[in-house]
Amino acid sequence: MNDPLGLTPPFPPGFVWGVATSAYQIEGAARVDGRGPSIWDTFCRVPGAIADGCSGDVACDHYHRWATDLDLVKSLGVEAYRFSIAWPRVRPDGHGAFNAAGMDFYDKLVDGLLARGVTPYITLNHWDLPQALQDEGGWGARDTVHRFVEYARHVHARLGDRVRSITTHNEPWVMAVLGHQNGIFAPGLKHRPLAMQVSHHLLLSHGLALQALRADGAKAELGIVLNLAPFHPATDAPADHDKARLEDGLLRRWYLDPIYHAKYPEDVLAELGPDAPLVQRGDMADIAQPIDFLGVNYYSRSVVSAAEPWDAQAAGHETTAMGWEIYPQGLTELLVALGRDYPVPALIVTENGGAFADELSHGRVHDADRARYLATHVAAVSDAIAQGAPVHGYMVWSLLDNFEWASGYDKRFGIVHVDYATQRRTLKDSALWYRDFLARQRQR
Numbered sequence: 096m097n098d099p100l101g102l103t104p105p106f107p108p109g110f111v112w113g114v115a116t117s118a119y120q121i122e123g124a125a126r127v128d129g130r131g132p133s134i135w136d137t138f139c140r141v142p143g144a145i146a147d148g149c150s151g152d153v154a155c156d157h158y159h160r161w162a163t164d165l166d167l168v169k170s171l172g173v174e175a176y177r178f179s180i181a182w183p184r185v186r187p188d189g190h191g192a193f194n195a196a197g198m199d200f201y202d203k204l205v206d207g208l209l210a211r212g213v214t215p216y217i218t219l220n221h222w223d224l225p226q227a228l229q230d231e232g233g234w235g236a237r238d239t240v241h242r243f244v245e246y247a248r249h250v251h252a253r254l255g256d257r258v259r260s261i262t263t264h265n266e267p268w269v270m271a272v273l274g275h276q277n278g279i280f281a282p283g284l285k286h287r288p289l290a291m292q293v294s295h296h297l298l299l300s301h302g303l304a305l306q307a308l309r310a311d312g313a314k315a316e317l318g319i320v321l322n323l324a325p326f327h328p329a330t331d332a333p334a335d336h337d338k339a340r341l342e343d344g345l346l347r348r349w350y351l352d353p354i355y356h357a358k359y360p361e362d363v364l365a366e367l368g369p370d371a372p373l374v375q376r377g378d379m380a381d382i383a384q385p386i387d388f389l390g391v392n393y394y395s396r397s398v399v400s401a402a403e404p405w406d407a408q409a410a411g412h413e414t415t416a417m418g419w420e421i422y423p424q425g426l427t428e429l430l431v432a433l434g435r436d437y438p439v440p441a442l443i444v445t446e447n448g449g450a451f452a453d454e455l456s457h458g459r460v461h462d463a464d465r466a467r468y469l470a471t472h473v474a475a476v477s478d479a480i481a482q483g484a485p486v487h488g489y490m491v492w493s494l495l496d497n498f499e500w501a502s503g504y505d506k507r508f509g510i511v512h513v514d515y516a517t518q519r520r521t522l523k524d525s526a527l528w529y530r531d532f533l534a535r536q537r538q539r
């Protein structure tokens with residue numbers, strides 16, 4: 096396809112292009128080399144929890160195919176690969192001995208990336224809490240905060256000298272709200288006060304981990320990844336505007352105000368009332384650590400109406416296979432607003448991409464819709480930079496088709512197709528577009 100970016104200014108020098116994955120979604124090998132069960136292993140066995148009834152037991156078998164998968168990463172010409180460490184591989188029972196075999200896998204992965212000239216960006220928690228910790232209250236229990244800090248220090252001691260970037264948590268809102276309030280993600284609970292307590296413990300563990308890693312002499316850039324979306328009122332009615340402001344409070348300000356102002360937003364606390372979390376003295380100061388970067392996962396905007404339910408699809412917008420509206424200008428708006436509202440030193444788009452109805456035929460996947468999605472969102476990032484947003488990188492979600500959580504394997508986000516029966520990988524047209532786009536970037 097032609098280059099909609101031909102007329103955009105070149106990206107700043109040092110801008111980092113990448114692809115992203117997460118452990119449970121690709122690794123498989125669920126019972127290999129001493130890995131313990133995570134809350135997702137458990138949740139996948141709850142009847143009806145996963146659309147196709149499958150689990151991450153095998154997934155993309157990346158645990159065994161990592162070397163050829165890294166060759167694919169290199170072939171794209173990206174600078175960075177963002178992946179997550181499976182906590183239940185590193186410390187299978189949550190608080191006992193660390194499992195050397197589990198850590199060895201990530202050691203090989205990091206060295207394998209460096210050998211291929213690709214920079215590792217690691218995430219410590221992409222949702223796969225050890226089940227043993229869930230059995231003791233999970234993220235609702237304050238002890239889990241300290242177990243996370245121990246795990247973070249252990250991973251940092253092994254890999255910290257070779258990774259450029261360490262993310263504490265991927266999308267705390269998703270873990271807290273989808274996992275403990277809506278119950279659609281592991282651990283499948285439905286209790287708002289618990290969800291808010293979980294969000295507080297995630298933030299606290301983030302802040303304490305940053306302090307611990309810095310005390311340990313961290314050289315890597317340290318930060319957190321949030322799922323964010325601009326909220327647009329469906330109409331001009333004041334009730335819709337108020338709702339949009341509150342939703343932004345729950346998704347964005349709830350996580351960034353503590354980090355930057357050491358307090359939760361007043362309007363959100365007022366709305367939560369008795370559902371607000373218990374905060375101990377000193378917690379807010381512990382959370383308010385400087386971050387080196389904020390990771391932004393962007394998929395769509397959110398149109399908000401006080402009159403539920405509002406259906407964006409019914410409003411006639413083009414959507415991906417997830418039913419999420421395709422709205423690239425929302426990424427510009429979001430990044431510009433973040434740069435204006437908070438003194439973030441660096442924003443990195445840590446995930447962006449779409450699920451589409453791909454068809455593999457004669458060794459090709461003509462996913463022009465995905466390539467267009469990526470190209471228009473990359474252009475939106477360029478617009479944000481032109482408007483002053485400090486964006487330092489962009490990563491495609493995802494390298495591979497993979498286990499899309501409650502949606503199972505039916506929803507494909509990869510720029511590389513995976514045939515699960517044979518584990519054969521095929522570069523989709525979107526991957527070829529990204530590779531060629533990156534090659535052109537380097538020539539400018």
Ligand code: GBH
Nearest residue numbers: 117265266269322392394418419446492499
């Ligand atoms: C990310 O989460 C995850 O980090 C990643 O593991 C996952 O595979 C990827 O995205 C794709 O899903 O229901 O229309 O209101 C995404 C988090 C939160 C994004 C909920 C969409 C609601 C859209 N998602 N959000 S809608």
